[in-house]
Amino acid sequence: MPELPDVEVFRARLASCAQGRTIERVDVYDAGVLHGVSVRRFRHELEGRSFAEPERRGKWP
Structure with missing residues (x-):
């Protein structure tokens, strides 16, 4: 786990x-x-989208 x-x-x-x-x-x-998810669907969902501001969150349970 990264610090x-x-x-x-x-x-x-x-x-x-x-x-x-x-x-x-x-x-x-x-x-x-x-x-x-298939490779085709994964590509379809991501290509053309933009990165929002990255957020930092605590550890997930």
Whole structure:
């Protein structure tokens, strides 16, 4: 489990380089990591969407 400072650094980096940018293409190299969704649907749902402001959350139960 990453520590809070590590998570904050990653959140800030993601905000500086991805926030507001559009996802142009999604490449799936291992479809085995997708559960309950096909590669085709995964691509369809993500391509053309934009990154919002990244948020930091606490641990999930």
